[in-house]
Amino acid sequence: MRFRSFRTRLLIFVLGLLxxxxxxxxxxxxxxxxxxxxxxxxxxxxxxxxxxxxxxxxRERILLEKARLLSSDFAFKEVCAAGDVATLLSAxxxxxxxxxxxxxxxxxxxxxxxxxxxxREAHGRPFPLPHLLEAARGDEFGxxxxxxxxxxxxxxxxxxxxxxxxPSAWIxxxxxxxxxxxxxxxxxTGTHVSLLRRxxxxxWQPFASTLPDDARPFLGPSLSADLHEANRSLSMDxxxxxxxxxxxxxxxxxxxxxxxxxxxxxxxxxAPYMRLRSVLAAVFGAGLLLSVVGGVLLAGRVTRPVAVLAxxxxxxxxxxxxxxxxxxxxxxxxxxxxxxxxxxxxxAERDRVRNxxxxxxxxxxxxxxxxxxxxxxxxxxxxxxxxxxIRNFTSISExxxxxxxxxxxxxxxxxxxxxxxxxxxxVDKYIGDAVMAVFGAPLAHPDDAGRAVRAALDMCGALDxxxxxxxxxxxxxxxxxxxxxxxxxxxxxMGSLSRLNYxxxxxxxxxxxxxxxLTKRYGVGVVVGESTCEACPxxxxxxxxxxxxxxxxxxxxxxxxxxxxxxxxxxLAEELAWHREALERFRARSWDAALDLFRRLEARRxxxxxxxxxxxxxxxxxxxxxxxxWDGATTYxxx
Amino acid sequence: xxRVTAALAILLLAGPPARAFTVEVKDTSGESVADAVVYAVxxxxxGAALREPPPTAIDQIDKEYVPYVTAVRVGTRVSFPNxxxxxxxxxSFSEAKTFEIPLxxxxxxxxxxxxxxxxxxxxxxxxxxxxxxxxxxxxPYFSVTDGEGRAILGDLPARGYRFEVWHxxxxxxxxxxxxxxxxxxxxxxTVTIVIDQKQVWxxxxxxxxxxxxxx
Numbered sequence: 026m027r028f029r030s031f032r033t034r035l036l037i038f039v040l041g042l043l044x045x046x047x048x049x050x051x052x053x054x055x056x057x058x059x060x061x062x063x064x065x066x067x068x069x070x071x072x073x074x075x076x077x078x079x080x081x082x083x084r085e086r087i088l089l090e091k092a093r094l095l096s097s098d099f100a101f102k103e104v105c106a107a108g109d110v111a112t113l114l115s116a117x118x119x120x121x122x123x124x125x126x127x128x129x130x131x132x133x134x135x136x137x138x139x140x141x142x143x144x145r146e147a148h149g150r151p152f153p154l155p156h157l158l159e160a161a162r163g164d165e166f167g168x169x170x171x172x173x174x175x176x177x178x179x180x181x182x183x184x185x186x187x188x189x190x191x192p193s194a195w196i197x198x199x200x201x202x203x204x205x206x207x208x209x210x211x212x213x214t215g216t217h218v219s220l221l222r223r224x225x226x227x228x229w230q231p232f233a234s235t236l237p238d239d240a241r242p243f244l245g246p247s248l249s250a251d252l253h254e255a256n257r258s259l260s261m262d263x264x265x266x267x268x269x270x271x272x273x274x275x276x277x278x279x280x281x282x283x284x285x286x287x288x289x290x291x292x293x294x295x296a297p298y299m300r301l302r303s304v305l306a307a308v309f310g311a312g313l314l315l316s317v318v319g320g321v322l323l324a325g326r327v328t329r330p331v332a333v334l335a336x337x338x339x340x341x342x343x344x345x346x347x348x349x350x351x352x353x354x355x356x357x358x359x360x361x362x363x364x365x366x367x368x369x370x371x372x373a374e375r376d377r378v379r380n381x382x383x384x385x386x387x388x389x390x391x392x393x394x395x396x397x398x399x400x401x402x403x404x405x406x407x408x409x410x411x412x413x414x415i416r417n418f419t420s421i422s423e424x425x426x427x428x429x430x431x432x433x434x435x436x437x438x439x440x441x442x443x444x445x446x447x448x449x450x451x452v453d454k455y456i457g458d459a460v461m462a463v464f465g466a467p468l469a470h471p472d473d474a475g476r477a478v479r480a481a482l483d484m485c486g487a488l489d490x491x492x493x494x495x496x497x498x499x500x501x502x503x504x505x506x507x508x509x510x511x512x513x514x515x516x517x518x519m520g521s522l523s524r525l526n527y528x529x530x531x532x533x534x535x536x537x538x539x540x541x542x543l544t545k546r547y548g549v550g551v552v553v554g555e556s557t558c559e560a561c562p563x564x565x566x567x568x569x570x571x572x573x574x575x576x577x578x579x580x581x582x583x584x585x586x587x588x589x590x591x592x593x594x595x596x597l598a599e600e601l602a603w604h605r606e607a608l609e610r611f612r613a614r615s616w617d618a619a620l621d622l623f624r625r626l627e628a629r630r631x632x633x634x635x636x637x638x639x640x641x642x643x644x645x646x647x648x649x650x651x652x653x654x655w656d657g658a659t660t661y662x663x664x
Numbered sequence: 665x666x667r668v669t670a671a672l673a674i675l676l677l678a679g680p681p682a683r684a685f686t687v688e689v690k691d692t693s694g695e696s697v698a699d700a701v702v703y704a705v706x707x708x709x710x711g712a713a714l715r716e717p718p719p720t721a722i723d724q725i726d727k728e729y730v731p732y733v734t735a736v737r738v739g740t741r742v743s744f745p746n747x748x749x750x751x752x753x754x755x756s757f758s759e760a761k762t763f764e765i766p767l768x769x770x771x772x773x774x775x776x777x778x779x780x781x782x783x784x785x786x787x788x789x790x791x792x793x794x795x796x797x798x799x800x801x802x803x804p805y806f807s808v809t810d811g812e813g814r815a816i817l818g819d820l821p822a823r824g825y826r827f828e829v830w831h832x833x834x835x836x837x838x839x840x841x842x843x844x845x846x847x848x849x850x851x852x853x854t855v856t857i858v859i860d861q862k863q864v865w866x867x868x869x870x871x872x873x874x875x876x877x878x879x
Contacts, residue, residue, distance in 0.1 A: 103757070163863075166866060186865050188792060189757045189785070190785055190787030190792070190795045191795075192865055193757070
């Protein structure tokens with residue numbers, strides 16, 4: 026998942042940074058502390074080892090002194106000299122208990138046991154530790170000390186000669202080396218003491234230790250075989266607890282090697298640091314919490330106004346300018362919200378203007394006006410201009426109340442304007458009850474002429490509905506006439522820079538207006554010019570006439586649109602053929618033939634004003650034929 | 665002085681021909697050995713009539729026995745005058761003469777008779793380091809080496825002898841040092857005997873007990 030929200034990103038960044046810094050601090054502190062603790066323990070162990078060594082030496086000396094004291098006892102010397110083994114053994118036991126030793130022996134100078142408190146029957150047997158005798162023989166004072174194993178039990182043995190006053194025998198005194206001793210040695214040092222033995226080729230085995238029972242089995246395997254050679258510092262893991270260790274060779278002269286291992290728990294040494302770490306963790310946790318809360322609040326200060334602004338922008342997109350965004354902050358976002366609200370007000374204002382403009386002018390024109398720099402002047406366009414007018418509007422206006430007239434007009438113009446716009450035309454202007462519409466400017470379509478014609482037919486077709494809606498009592502039916510003309514026009518802003526209209530100017534405008542005026546004369550709803558007719562392939566027209574309208578020399582063919590070609594009824598097609606035939610006869614001055622045809626057409630469609638018109642014309646021409654330069658066109662002088 | 669007297673007595677009693685003979689005792693490294701008892705055993709029958717040997721004494725001076733090594737003939741009475749202001753307790757567990765003179769001052773009334781040959785080691789019950797040796801021999805011809813390792817045996821009738829040496833540190837029995845010498849040849853009045861010494865262990869001397877060394 027991508028972190029899309031700003032709040033999440035900010036939080037992740039802040040927390041990430043915090044974590045990174047804290048982790049670095051934590052790591053640095055941990056490393057330094059562990060190193061310091063180790064170093065500290067190492068130094069302490071080295072000191073302890075020296076002290077321990079001294080204490081062992083002292084102990085050894087004390088033991089030797091005890092042995093010496095016993096060996097100097099005159100009565101004891103007498104007993105030894107007497108050679109009575111039972112007495113000697115008894116005296117040995119007595120002396121052993123005097124010095125709280127574990128074992129005491131007298132060994133003859135030839136290495137045979139005289140008496141042994143551990144083995145009362147051992148008289149005459151060879152002393153089991155010849156190396157100890159050897160060590161004593163090599164000593165200046167004939168003394169030796171070693172940790173040895175008697176019946177597998179560890180003892181610190183001291184040996185000293187019995188002087189009578191010549192050395193006449195060896196006195197051997199042994200003190201048990203056990204956990205109690207290790208505990209005694211440990212006292213006051215805070216250090217674990219372990220003694221380990223190793224026979225040739227064997228593993229190290231602890232025989233006395235202050236280590237807890239669960240750590241003890243791990244001690245032996247942690248030591249390598251050659252450890253007895255020198256002092257060294259080691260770190261070892263004893264069943265999960267790490268110990269900094271100091272290994273020192275113990276005083277032993279035999280084949281059984283013995284080492285002393287002094288240890289301190291790293292954990293214990295780290296205890297003060299652990300407290301520091303707890304404090305650090307607490308500080309870290311508090312920092313994290315504060316960062317989260319602060320981050321959330323800070324992000325909220327940013328994201329909430331942004332969300333409010335986004336919602337506001339969405340409302341504006343939907344066209345709702347009524348609710349300003351509420352961001353009560355004095356920072357940049359507050360400034361942004363203020364600017365946003367001002368912008369919204371500006372947009373609302375513009376939209377209102379645009380709406381109004383769309384009502385005053387056609388929406389397409391409003392669009393054209395808004396989209397471009399306003400400048401006077403126009404461009405040449407092929408366009409079709411439509412003029413419509415309500416017949417007898419003057420007499421209608423005389424018969425209804427003004428308010429009713431306005432309602433009538435508004436209802437009619439609304440409907441008619443909608444039809445124009447439906448067909449892609451633009452209502453150019455209303456002139457009283459008249460509507461001028463343009464197809465082809467400002468928006469052009471390839472079939473603008475067709476659109477204009479269809480709009481004109483729809484306008485006429487909609488009259489029934491309009492009349493039903495108006496429900497005018499006493500006024501009669503509304504009737505309209507529509508003229509359509511197609512040609513080049515100039516479309517653009519006309520007027521002055523301070524007040525202008527978007528409109529079209531050109532011959533077609535005049536012609537369309539004239540053609541509208543002719544509809545009533547020919548008894549049709551729509552009259553189009555020949556250029557429009559030519560521009561409407563696929564549409565059926567009935568030729569009405571050739572006319573010379575005011576202001577134009579050239580005769581102009583005028584037509585009545587009948588709808589789509591293929592939707593034409595068969596009898597209407599036949600009627601059109603007759604009509605064309607009749608018109609030809611008429612223009613060829615074949616009055617009788619023309620008259621006959623028009624009469625027949627009139628009989629076929631008595632309601633059609635056109636056929637009656639032509640019958641009257643033929644009848645008039647038959648009475649008084651036209652001039653020789655008559656070209657079949659009708660000239661209209663009035664507007 | 666007493667030894668000289670004893671030698672003179674022997675000289676006077678043994679009758680001519682008698683000569684003085686010097687024995688030098690050295691250790692294997694060539695060092696002179698002091699306090700070594702040198703005695704001569706005549707080869708073959710010895711017709712010399714022996715008188716009762718004169719008594720002698722071993723003093724206790726400054727918590728040491730003086731002399732350290734004394735050679736006596738079997739049957740010699742030895743007294744132990746205590747010249748210190750404190751008491752001493754002389755004892756011996758040696759086979760040749762086991763005895764004990766419990767804590768005393770001055771000279772005991774009874775001298776101790778050394779009536780069997782052998783080495784008698786003397787100790788003091790209350791001073792571990794005090795030690796003296798009495799070498800009891802059946803031979804009338806003996807002497808103890810001086811600081812230069814020389815022992816002079818005076819008035820040896822001219823004949824063949826087996827010289828033997830004993831020393832507190834001697835390794836092995838004295839018979840191992842036996843050296844046969846024919847006394848009477850004026851050109852040869854000295855012999856050197858090399859002995860093997862063993863290591864000995866010393867009891868520690870109590871601090872403040874005096875600076876005398878014990879050898």
